[in-house]
Amino acid sequence: MMQNGSHNILLDVFYKSVQAVDPYRAVCVNRDRIAAALKRNNLRRIYIAGFGKAAAPMAKAVVACEGEIVEKGILIMKHGHAGSECFPGNILVCEAGHPVPDAHGYAATRKVIDLLREADESTLVVFLVSGGGSALLTCPSEGISLEEKQTVTGLLLKSGADIQELNTVRKHISAVKGGRLAEAAYPAHCLSLILSDVIGDAPDSIASGPTAHDPTTYAQALLIIDKYGLTGRMPASVMSHLAGGVRGVIPETPKPEDAVFLNSENIIVGSNILAIDAAAKAARKAGWRAEILSTGLSGEASRVAKYLAAKARDCMKTMQPGEKVCLIAGGETTVTVTGCGKGGRNTETALAFGIEIQGEDGIVFLSAGTDGQDGPTDAAGAIVDGSLVSEAARQGLAPEDYLRRNDSYTFFSKTGGLIISGPTGTNVMDIQLILLEK
Numbered sequence: 015m016m017q018n019g020s021h022n023i024l025l026d027v028f029y030k031s032v033q034a035v036d037p038y039r040a041v042c043v044n045r046d047r048i049a050a051a052l053k054r055n056n057l058r059r060i061y062i063a064g065f066g067k068a069a070a071p072m073a074k075a076v077v078a079c080e081g082e083i084v085e086k087g088i089l090i091m092k093h094g095h096a097g098s099e100c101f102p103g104n105i106l107v108c109e110a111g112h113p114v115p116d117a118h119g120y121a122a123t124r125k126v127i128d129l130l131r132e133a134d135e136s137t138l139v140v141f142l143v144s145g146g147g148s149a150l151l152t153c154p155s156e157g158i159s160l161e162e163k164q165t166v167t168g169l170l171l172k173s174g175a176d177i178q179e180l181n182t183v184r185k186h187i188s189a190v191k192g193g194r195l196a197e198a199a200y201p202a203h204c205l206s207l208i209l210s211d212v213i214g215d216a217p218d219s220i221a222s223g224p225t226a227h228d229p230t231t232y233a234q235a236l237l238i239i240d241k242y243g244l245t246g247r248m249p250a251s252v253m254s255h256l257a258g259g260v261r262g263v264i265p266e267t268p269k270p271e272d273a274v275f276l277n278s279e280n281i282i283v284g285s286n287i288l289a290i291d292a293a294a295k296a297a298r299k300a301g302w303r304a305e306i307l308s309t310g311l312s313g314e315a316s317r318v319a320k321y322l323a324a325k326a327r328d329c330m331k332t333m334q335p336g337e338k339v340c341l342i343a344g345g346e347t348t349v350t351v352t353g354c355g356k357g358g359r360n361t362e363t364a365l366a367f368g369i370e371i372q373g374e375d376g377i378v379f380l381s382a383g384t385d386g387q388d389g390p391t392d393a394a395g396a397i398v399d400g401s402l403v404s405e406a407a408r409q410g411l412a413p414e415d416y417l418r419r420n421d422s423y424t425f426f427s428k429t430g431g432l433i434i435s436g437p438t439g440t441n442v443m444d445i446q447l448i449l450l451e452k
């Protein structure tokens with residue numbers, strides 16, 4: 015069996031991967047893009063509109079780079095994620111609910127819309143977009159209440175819908191998503207600096223693409239609701255709104271040819287790929303041979319765990335005695351909630367992996383969210399090895415029962431293995447690390 019030293023190596027590699035996508039640094043590295051947009055269009059002032067878990071450090075970087083001409087700004091962050099960042103009086107920091115939107119987010123979003131209405135051709139609106147923005151930036155379409163939108167988000171999250179499917183529906187019941195925020199800012203010039211938390215880094219998917227043209231349609235939103243058997247459970251106002259969109263009674267989200275995007279630019283400043291590359295460098299520096307398995311993991315957490323366990327076994331078969339390998343993956347899994355327990359996709363992945371490798375020596379696994387929070391818990395994820403099942407048995411615990419109840423957080427609270435990092439200030443999905451030693 016590998017000792018706690020391997021656990022510490024995994025934690026060190028994970029934290030180095032998170033440091034590599036520090037949002038302050040990501041914006042500073044792209045400061046020339048801000049300067050170029052100002053010079054190219056002969057602009058005299060900047061407005062900031064930031065939303066997501068990394069909004070505060072991203073905004074701090076903009077103020078550090080261009081503070082003299084930053085006239086106004088509004089930031090919307092998850093409750094507890096604003097930290098101790100201090101801003102000038104012209105930057106308003108708001109906290110709101112995530113992953114289910116709340117009244118605080120709605121009130122803050124209305125302030126963002128009011129700010130954009132003040133922008134004109136002489137203004138550069140710097141949008142700071144990061145993970146969590148879909149829930150934090152919330153303003154339902156006319157005729158749909160915030161409570162009804164909360165119901166839609168909750169139903170889709172529990173159904174196992176992936177982030178792209180969730181965002182497709184959210185875009186079409188929102189007054190700000192799917193390019194509509196760029197529409198609200200027009201004719202001002204827009205520069206969006208984006209920290210990606212979706213596979214593929216498509217700007218239209220990140221935070222439901224408020225400043226990017228939307229390739230999805232009302233018809234696709236209805237198909238997703240039907241796919242998960244939610245048609246009869248959705249609020250009537252939502253179904254009526256989507257049906258009106260299909261009939262053309264309600265305008266579609268802005269498309270590529272719309273004039274609102276003529277003065278708009280979207281730039282990816284951080285992503286899971288950058289974090290994965292940093293993890294590989296850290297593992298190699300620690301003396302392990304690093305192999306990247308994937309930067310696009312998706313699907314049910316328990317099935318992904320089985321896939322990763324199989325990859326670990328296959329690699330072990332080819333390793334020589336004394337060889338050390340670190341397998342690295344990233345992406346974002348989903349959990350179809352059927353139980354009443356407490357947990358997130360990363361602790362569930364770790365629990366399923368630990369069950370899969372029970373009794374096997376030389377394998378240690380970490381799964382954690384780069385934002386420091388795994389679902390509705392205070393953990394980022396968890397670490398396991400082949401002793402998980404036997405150690406649980408000594409405490410009279412049955413891991414399979416906890417997995418079936420979607421109660422992975424409770425399980426690790428009793429056995430140990432939780433990763434408690436606190437909010438990291440960034441968010442580029444999840445990291446999975448496997449240390450193999452023969």
